[in-house]
Amino acid sequence: MVKQMNYGSDYKYIPVTSIGSGTGIGVLPDLFSYTTQIVNIYLVGDPKTRDFVLVDAGMPNSAKEIISVIESFFGKNCYPKAIILTHGHFDHIGAVIELVKRWDIPVYAHELEMPFLTGEISYPKPDPTVEGGMVAKMSSMFPNKPINLGKNVNPLPSNGSVPHMPEFKWIHTPGHTPGHVSLFREKDRVLIAGDAFVTVKQEYLYRVLTQKHEISGPPRYLTSDWKSAKESIIKLAALNPTIAVTGHGSPMYGELLTKSLEKLVENFDEIAKPAYGRYV
Ligand SMILES: [Zn+2]
Numbered sequence: 001m002v003k004q005m006n007y008g009s010d011y012k013y014i015p016v017t018s019i020g021s022g023t024g025i026g027v028l029p030d031l032f033s034y035t036t037q038i039v040n041i042y043l044v045g046d047p048k049t050r051d052f053v054l055v056d057a058g059m060p061n062s063a064k065e066i067i068s069v070i071e072s073f074f075g076k077n078c079y080p081k082a083i084i085l086t087h088g089h090f091d092h093i094g095a096v097i098e099l100v101k102r103w104d105i106p107v108y109a110h111e112l113e114m115p116f117l118t119g120e121i122s123y124p125k126p127d128p129t130v131e132g133g134m135v136a137k138m139s140s141m142f143p144n145k146p147i148n149l150g151k152n153v154n155p156l157p158s159n160g161s162v163p164h165m166p167e168f169k170w171i172h173t174p175g176h177t178p179g180h181v182s183l184f185r186e187k188d189r190v191l192i193a194g195d196a197f198v199t200v201k202q203e204y205l206y207r208v209l210t211q212k213h214e215i216s217g218p219p220r221y222l223t224s225d226w227k228s229a230k231e232s233i234i235k236l237a238a239l240n241p242t243i244a245v246t247g248h249g250s251p252m253y254g255e256l257l258t259k260s261l262e263k264l265v266e267n268f269d270e271i272a273k274p275a276y277g278r279y280v
C-alpha cells in the first residue's frame with residue numbers, strides 16, 4: 001500500500017547535462033548502467049529471470065525516462081523488486097516517488113539516511129564557495145530539503161545483506177552523507193560505489209559535460225565530512241574491486257581502477273579534499 005509521500009519543498013528540474021545523458025552501458029550481464037543528465041542509475045539482476053532491483057532513482061523529472069529504459073531492457077510492464085538508495089541526495093532520488101507510486105515497491109536505505117528520506121532533516125546546504133568549477137558554483141540551486149517517503153522507505157538489514165541482491169553486501173561509507181552506502185559483490189569484486197568516490201570531477205561543468213574519465217573524491221559541494229569520506233575510500237580500496245560503477249562518471253575497470261584508488265588514497269587531500277569551502 002503506497003502511503004502519502006512528497007518531495008522536498010525545493011525539489012525542481014535542474015538544467016544540467018552531459019554527453020552520457022540518455023545512454024546505457026551493459027557493464028556485466030546482470031549490471032546495467034544508465035545516465036539521466038549527470039547521474040547514473042543501475043539495474044542489477046538477470047534480464048532472463050526479470051528478477052532485478054533499481055539502485056538509485058535519477059534526477060528530478062526523470063521518472064518517464066527511467067520507466068521506459070527499464071521496460072525496453074527487461075520487457076513491457078516489468079518492474080524492479082525494490083529500489084536501493086546509496087544515499088538520498090536530490091540527484092539520486094529524483095524519480096523515486098513516481099516509481100514507488102507506479103509499482104508499489106519498497107525503498108531501502110541505510111538507517112542513518114532515514115531522517116533525510118522521511119522529511120525530518122535537510123542535508124547541509126550545497127556549498128557554492130567550495131574549490132571547483134561551474135557545477136560547484138551553480139550548486140546553490142540544488143535541492144537539499146528532505147523528501148518524505150513515509151513508510152515506503154525501510155532501513156537496510158543490519159546483517160549487511162541487500163534485499164533482492166542476494167550476492168551483494170552493503171558497506172557503510174559515510175562522509176558524503178551520514179548514511180551513504182556502497183554495494184559490493186565478493187565473487188567478482190564488483191563495487192557500486194554511489195558517490196563515495198566518482199570517476200569524473202563532478203565540480204567542473206566542462207568535465208561533466210564531456211565525462212572526462214578520472215578518479216575523484218565525492219562531489220565536493222555536497223560533502224560535509226571529509227574525514228569520514230577519506231576513511232570510506234580507504235575501506236573501499238581495501239576491497240580491491242575489479243569493477244567500480246559510481247554515481248557520476250563511467251565505469252572503471254581493472255588495473256586503472258586499482259591504480260586510481262591507490263592514488264586517491266595516497267593523495268586524498270590534493271585530489272579529493274577542496275582547498276577551501278564551508279565544510280573543510
Ligand atoms: Zn550525492
Ligand SMILES: [Zn+2]
Nearest residue numbers: 089091195247
Ligand atoms: Zn550524486
